[in-house]
Amino acid sequence: MIPDICRYPWRFAVKPFRIAGGLYYVGNRSVSSHLIDTGDGLILIDTTFPQTVYLLLESIRVLGFDPREIKYILHSHAHYDHCGGTKAVSALTGAKTYLGRDDIFILNERQDLLWAQEYGVEFTETFHVDVPVSDGDIISLGNTAIECVATPGHTPGAISYFFDVIEAGKKYTAGMHGGPGLNSLTDEYLSEHNMPRKNRELFLNALGILKAKHVDIFIGIHPVQNKILEKENPVIDPGIWDNYIKNLETKARKAWQGSMQRL
Ligand SMILES: [Zn+2]
Structure with a gap:
């Protein structure tokens, strides 16, 4: 069954807003874009669904920017809800596309892993990846340098991004988890798609790396993760990130209890 976000995308429109410094929210109620x-x-960072691209472009314009000023398109991972709009946005803007090196095969060889069929749709928006992203890469433009951290598990090439934001003269670190979903790590999903159980171990290892990161401004790849659309939620608070990663680890270990030794 095709979800409402793909059938009635306008219902998910969100007024775009500045988060801090030069960082803005341009996503919708279902999936984030920054x-x-x-x-x-x-x-x-992320282009949302093909069906919501017009909302994304409108959000960018409402903030006073011309989408043609987009130079780089980064992705958290190669799933329909995060890279579905890339073909259209890159064609419009000529922006360079970046994707985790280990997710590129999904676009080219394993479209069953794109999470499109789970949304009841067919993926017809394959795009060319200009820059494969590896762990430790730094993506620089203007006053911004983005650190790329490989965090495989949810997909093999999920990338988490970290960068500084200056707000009211103070420097803060913004950061995200590029693939926090456990839905592609269930027994059913792994066997149906012939993916290794080892992905669970990779997921937990990545959490270990992320736990050590200091993040003042947690960026969700879905707004529900950092509750960014709930106005009372503070934007700058390292506790939110720490709690999120800790809770995710607890949730993952609980979900896979008893099956980890069979990795
Ligand atoms: Zn995903």
């Missing part, structure tokens, strides 16, 4: 104004062009 825009960074680097002072020398824009960086977009």
